[in-house]
Amino acid sequence: xxxxxxxxxxxxxxxxxxxxxxLIIISFLDILINTFFNLNITSFLSQKISYFFPLAIGxxxxxxxxxxxxxxxxxxxxxxxxxxNNFNALLTLLxxxxxIKSILPILNWFxxxxxxxxxxxxxxxxxxxxxxxxKVWFNRFMYGLYPDVEQWRxxxxxxxxxxxxxxxxxxxxxxKKYFLIFLIFVYPxxxxxxxxxxxxxxxxxxxxxxxxxxxxFIISAFAILFCFPIGVILALGRRSSLPxxxxxxxxxxxxWRGVPLITVLFMAAVMFPMFLPDGTFIDKLIRVLIAITLxxxxxxxEVVRGGLQALPKGQYExxxxxxxxxxxxxxxxxxxxxLKLVIPGIANTLLALxxxxxxxxxxGLMELAGMIGLAKTNPKWLGMAMEGYVFAxxxxxxxxxxxxxxxxxxxxxxxxxx
Amino acid sequence: MNFKQFISANKKPSxxxxxxxxxxxxxxxxxxxxxxxxxxxxxxxxxxxxxxLNQEASFDIAFSLIEFDGSYSYGRAFLVGLxxxxxxxxxxxxxxxxxxVIVGVSRLSDNYLIAKAAEWYVEIFRNIPxxxxxxxxxxxxxxxxxxxxxxxxxxxxxxxxxxxxxxPKFIWxxxxxxxxxxxxxxxxxxxxxxxxxxxxxxxxxxxPTVTISILILILFPxxxxxxxxxxxxxxxxxxxxxxxxxxxxxxxxSIIPELMALALALSMYTATFIAENVRAGxxxxxxxxxxxxxxxxxxxxxxxxLVVMPQALRIIIPPTTNQYLNLTKNSSLAAAIxxxxxxxxxxxxxxxxxxRAIEIISITMLTYLSLSIAISLFMNWYNKKMAIKEK
Numbered sequence: 001x002x003x004x005x006x007x008x009x010x011x012x013x014x015x016x017x018x019x020x021x022x023l024i025i026i027s028f029l030d031i032l033i034n035t036f037f038n039l040n041i042t043s044f045l046s047q048k049i050s051y052f053f054p055l056a057i058g059x060x061x062x063x064x065x066x067x068x069x070x071x072x073x074x075x076x077x078x079x080x081x082x083x084x085n086n087f088n089a090l091l092t093l094l095x096x097x098x099x100i101k102s103i104l105p106i107l108n109w110f111x112x113x114x115x116x117x118x119x120x121x122x123x124x125x126x127x128x129x130x131x132x133x134x135k136v137w138f139n140r141f142m143y144g145l146y147p148d149v150e151q152w153r154x155x156x157x158x159x160x161x162x163x164x165x166x167x168x169x170x171x172x173x174x175x176k177k178y179f180l181i182f183l184i185f186v187y188p189x190x191x192x193x194x195x196x197x198x199x200x201x202x203x204x205x206x207x208x209x210x211x212x213x214x215x216x217f218i219i220s221a222f223a224i225l226f227c228f229p230i231g232v233i234l235a236l237g238r239r240s241s242l243p244x245x246x247x248x249x250x251x252x253x254x255x256w257r258g259v260p261l262i263t264v265l266f267m268a269a270v271m272f273p274m275f276l277p278d279g280t281f282i283d284k285l286i287r288v289l290i291a292i293t294l295x296x297x298x299x300x301x302e303v304v305r306g307g308l309q310a311l312p313k314g315q316y317e318x319x320x321x322x323x324x325x326x327x328x329x330x331x332x333x334x335x336x337x338x339l340k341l342v343i344p345g346i347a348n349t350l351l352a353l354x355x356x357x358x359x360x361x362x363x364g365l366m367e368l369a370g371m372i373g374l375a376k377t378n379p380k381w382l383g384m385a386m387e388g389y390v391f392a393x394x395x396x397x398x399x400x401x402x403x404x405x406x407x408x409x410x411x412x413x414x415x416x417x418x
Numbered sequence: 419m420n421f422k423q424f425i426s427a428n429k430k431p432s433x434x435x436x437x438x439x440x441x442x443x444x445x446x447x448x449x450x451x452x453x454x455x456x457x458x459x460x461x462x463x464x465x466x467x468x469x470x471l472n473q474e475a476s477f478d479i480a481f482s483l484i485e486f487d488g489s490y491s492y493g494r495a496f497l498v499g500l501x502x503x504x505x506x507x508x509x510x511x512x513x514x515x516x517x518x519v520i521v522g523v524s525r526l527s528d529n530y531l532i533a534k535a536a537e538w539y540v541e542i543f544r545n546i547p548x549x550x551x552x553x554x555x556x557x558x559x560x561x562x563x564x565x566x567x568x569x570x571x572x573x574x575x576x577x578x579x580x581x582x583x584x585x586p587k588f589i590w591x592x593x594x595x596x597x598x599x600x601x602x603x604x605x606x607x608x609x610x611x612x613x614x615x616x617x618x619x620x621x622x623x624x625x626p627t628v629t630i631s632i633l634i635l636i637l638f639p640x641x642x643x644x645x646x647x648x649x650x651x652x653x654x655x656x657x658x659x660x661x662x663x664x665x666x667x668x669x670x671x672s673i674i675p676e677l678m679a680l681a682l683a684l685s686m687y688t689a690t691f692i693a694e695n696v697r698a699g700x701x702x703x704x705x706x707x708x709x710x711x712x713x714x715x716x717x718x719x720x721x722x723x724l725v726v727m728p729q730a731l732r733i734i735i736p737p738t739t740n741q742y743l744n745l746t747k748n749s750s751l752a753a754a755i756x757x758x759x760x761x762x763x764x765x766x767x768x769x770x771x772x773x774r775a776i777e778i779i780s781i782t783m784l785t786y787l788s789l790s791i792a793i794s795l796f797m798n799w800y801n802k803k804m805a806i807k808e809k
Contacts, residue, residue, distance in 0.1 A: 244437035258790035260747035386558035400545035
């Protein structure tokens with residue numbers, strides 16, 4: 001008997017295709033009924049065989065429909081993408097089964113058995129998530145301990161910021177410049193005044209009360225604003241021909257890059273006050289901001305240095321032959337080109353900065369993750385860690401995913417331009 | 419260049435002045451900080467010095483690889499923290515590499531579902547802050563484990579509970595001889611590989627290097643077991659009642675939940691970056707290379723081993739070493755969940771007790787810094803060695 005006669009091939013498609021599809025359908029039916037109706041249709045088999053039954057049947061089914069050049073468009077596509085050989089068929093089955101098996105408990109926990117109404121832990125009676133927890137604490141998660149009646153100020157500061165950035169995108173090139181200058185040099189002071197108050201009839205809100213997601217944004221915004229120019233200067237310093245400046249820059253960059261952020265924050269919190277004259281007190285938030293800014297500036301410097309190194313020597317020589325000095329050459333010729341080269345790298349550094357902000361909990365400031373830590377230890381809301389961290393994870397994921405997508409698009413756009 | 423030449427080469431004011439200003443500014447800032455620090459420390463009645471490292475620590479550490487209790491010194495506490503950092507980093511690097519390579523290769527799979535699943539793994543775990551992942555595993559996922567009396571039982575050998583994961587303890591006799599046998603195996607593999615390379619390059623003879631290396635690695639320890647008196651036995655964890663409602667497992671080794679959560683989060687997070695490196699490395703080897711190798715008659719395994727891997731590794735290893743370094747630095751997040759690593763034991767507990775902020779933070783930062791510098795020196799050496807030698 002020659003087995004190869006029975007191999008699935010095009011001339012036997014009318015027998016193999018229905019048979020294979022039938023077996024695959026049976027295997028998926030078995031799994032689906034098992035998960036959704038809790039009914040084992042193969043219970044007449046012994047337990048172990050019944051467990052692997054859908055896998056085996058599905059595998060045979062996939063083998064039977066693996067017909068090369070069948071002429072059926074859909075089948076060819078299917079075979080090429082998920083059923084190109086035995087190993088792939090097995091992996092396909094496994095991954096589909098895992099998805100089917102896990103999707104129901106996850107959906108149940110998220111939606112079907114979750115609790116959305118109520119305002120205390122006792123209202124959560126189902127087996128699923130207790131989203132009441134997030135609902136009740138939502139205000140705190142967003143604004144920290146900022147007083148309720150003053151929260152419009154946080155909103156106003158952010159609306160102003162996003163409004164300005166949005167307008168700056170659409171106005172003509174000539175006015176754009178002034179918008180940017182306003183954003184970088186004037187807006188930060190307006191923002192700080194609006195948030196902390198103390199004059200113009202605004203009540204004073206101490207920085208210890210700032211928190212929640214808004215603090216994440218505040219820290220990210222300020223750190224981004226300051227770490228960028230410092231990073232550029234450090235990068236230029238590292239490429240400088242003056243040895244003293246070069247060595248200081250290298251030392252500074254490598255010092256920050258060599259230690260974890262958490263020790264830098266510890267340093268800002270406990271060691272830095274020792275270096276100040278007795279009696280001076282710098283606000284904790286400012287100390288932390290300085291620490292994060294310097295830390296990220298070192299990473300930024302390395303990214304910018306990559307751009308500087310990538311520029312051909314001719315650019316420097318051309319600028320010099322036009323009689324430009326060091327600063328004019330860098331500002332007008334070198335940096336605009338170098339920075340454009342490393343925009344994706346800059347975006348990645350900023351992404352890392354946003355992901356690093358939750359670390360400020362070590363010095364007692366509470367942004368989103370910190371507020372959740374506070375809420376879950378509240379005696380009325382014990383046992384809500386899962387809901388809290390899943391919520392925070394989702395929020396951060398949306399922010400970071402959007403950022404990384406944007407930087408990837410930018411990367412693609414720039415790489416085609418060149 | 420000696421000092422005189424240096425000075426004369428830099429005599430021009432446009433070169434000298436900016437440097438002088440920078441150096442003077444830096445020095446004056448340092449002097450300003452140093453005098454302030456001296457005054458502040460004087461006011462608090464402490465003097466700068468590292469003598470406190472020999473003082474009795476008088477605190478306990480929950481998890482330690484070497485013997486430690488309150489009667490040991492702060493120096494010993496630092497060592498315990500350092501070893502715990504190394505432990506979690508090694509575990510994290512091991513699993514991150516395995517997961518990362520699997521996910522990276524899966525992303526290139528021609529199976530659409532596998533490629534997509536791997537892509538989503540990367541997108542999900544890379545874009546959630548590591549600290550949140552650690553919190554999630556520690557406060558949410560591992561807290562859902564059962565208590566010791568209802569432990570998840572793995573064949574009566576190991577038990578997973580909310581208090582930790584209990585695994586059998588290894589009891590060695592003549593452990594040092596076993597270690598020597600491993601070292602001897604490694605040395606002989608090294609010489610064998612050298613010999614095989616010579617054979618290949620001079621006579622074109624290809625030896626089954628992988629098989630023989632594995633054989634040597636198995637054979638040497640086996641000899642030590644049967645001939646040199648090494649033996650290994652296990653002490654299995656057993657359920658033990660502490661009080662009416664409280665149970666624990668005795669006789670085994672307990673892996674504390676802090677370590678599990680940290681290792682899980684670190685390896686799953688870092689794996690996403692390693693996966694991207696692996697993918698970039700394999701994609702970085704041009705298609706022409708594979709086609710050329712196939713056209714001179716190499717089979718699929720040989721193409722992978724002799725043509726694709728050496729070139730891909732050249733792209734993969736430098737950024738991956740960087741990720742290992744990042745993982746080690748990120749292990750300092752242990753302080754958030756009370757895993758007694760260097761930062762928690764030394765920069766938090768010891769600092770709180772002694773109040774010696776400057777000394778302790780400096781030691782901690784210097785330790786990390788020297789690690790980074792060591793790794794970047796290694797990287798420079800490696801890059802030089804691996805750089806394509808153009809003829």
